[in-house]
Amino acid sequence: DAKTTQPNSMESNEEEPVHLPCNHSTISGTDYIHWYRQLPSQGPEYVIHGLTSNVNNRMASLAIAEDRKSSTLILHRATLRDAAVYYCILNSPNAGGTSYGKLTFGQGTILTVHP
Amino acid sequence: GAVVSQHPSWVICKSGTSVKIECRSLDFQATTMFWYRQFPKQSLMLMATSNEGSKATYEQGVEKDKFLINHASLTLSTLTVTSAHPEDSSFYICSASRSGITDTQYFGPGTRLTVL
Numbered sequence: 594d595a596k597t598t599q600p601n602s603m604e605s606n607e608e609e610p611v612h613l614p615c616n617h618s619t620i621s622g623t624d625y626i627h628w629y630r631q632l633p634s635q636g637p638e639y640v641i642h643g644l645t646s647n648v649n650n651r652m653a654s655l656a657i658a659e660d661r662k663s664s665t666l667i668l669h670r671a672t673l674r675d676a677a678v679y680y681c682i683l684n685s686p687n688a689g690g691t692s693y694g695k696l697t698f699g700q701g702t703i704l705t706v707h708p
Numbered sequence: 709g710a711v712v713s714q715h716p717s718w719v720i721c722k723s724g725t726s727v728k729i730e731c732r733s734l735d736f737q738a739t740t741m742f743w744y745r746q747f748p749k750q751s752l753m754l755m756a757t758s759n760e761g762s763k764a765t766y767e768q769g770v771e772k773d774k775f776l777i778n779h780a781s782l783t784l785s786t787l788t789v790t791s792a793h794p795e796d797s798s799f800y801i802c803s804a805s806r807s808g809i810t811d812t813q814y815f816g817p818g819t820r821l822t823v824l
Contacts, residue, residue: 627812636712636801636815637752680751696742696803696813698752 597681602703605671613666613702615681620661623685627696628655628666630677637680637698640666676706711735712804714816721792722824728788729819731802737782738804742813743775746799758785792823 598616605611617626628640641648641655643664648655654667668675680701711734721727731741740759744752756772758764758779766772776788785804789796801818805811 629815631752634799634818634820636714636803636818639710639812639814642812695754695757696752697754698744700751 596697597683597699599679599681599699599702601700602705604705604707605668606707607673608670611668611671611675611704611706613668613679613681613704614663615665616663617681617683618662620683621685624683625685626655626657626661626664627682627684628653629680629682629696629698630675631680631701632677638677640679642684671704671706673706673708676704678703710806710812710814712738712802712814712816714800714802714819716819717817718820718822720822720824723793724791726788726790727792727821728786729800729802729821731785731787731804731816733783733804733814736804736806738785739782739807740805740811741779741785742803742805743777743785743787744801744803746801746818748799752801755787789821792821794823797821797823 625642625644627642629637631637641653643655656665678701680698682696713732715730742757743755746752754767755770756764756766756777758777760779760782764777779785799818803813803815805813
């Protein structure tokens with residue numbers, strides 16, 4: 594399976610932007626980049642996903658490198674409610690893709706937001 | 709939209725008993741449902757994938773006779789932990805997707821199982 598690498602932890606101050614990096618150097622051409630986050634004692638929550646182009650939604654933005662070997666999740670103004678573990682995961686809709694159909698959760702990045 | 713519920717949210721049982729956990733998609737029909745397990749301070753581990761009306765596909769190392777999965781309808785999947793033992797104590801989380809295994813997954817809130 595194509596794997597992702599994320600920093601173990603990051604810190605931010607409230608109302609400041611946060612850039613969460615993810616490396617996926619072995620990504621295949623059909624792998625989508627998904628981001629989920631998990632608050633303590635809760636199930637994960639979908640954040641955003643993309644393939645090649647940058648993506649924006651109400652929660653965050655996803656910036657994907659031109660070679661697709663890395664991506665960055667951007668929280669434009671962090672709030673205390675954004676403190677969570679953020680997971681960057683590859684998933685492929687193509688049966689020949691390296692990550693077909695499954696979400697393989699790594700250790701993720703623990704984001705701490707300071708008031 | 710895309711709300712998934714689980715019941716119960718927590719359960720305590722005696723060793724040797726069986727426990728059933730329900731996972732429901734409340735506002736959409738789920739073609740595929742997934743069951744994960746998460747031990748303290750660890751990440752989620754996929755246990756099995758189920759499609760409505762067919763047998764579940766279990767991940768390597770997961771005992772299918774111990775963790776019974778029934779996906780009886782497009783809105784309900786159940787996980788039964790049979791003859792539970794203390795080592796089965798964990799956080800069990802389900803997820804559901806509309807269009808199959810490669811669609812976005814929407815997760816339930818999880819069920820905390822404690823086996824005494």
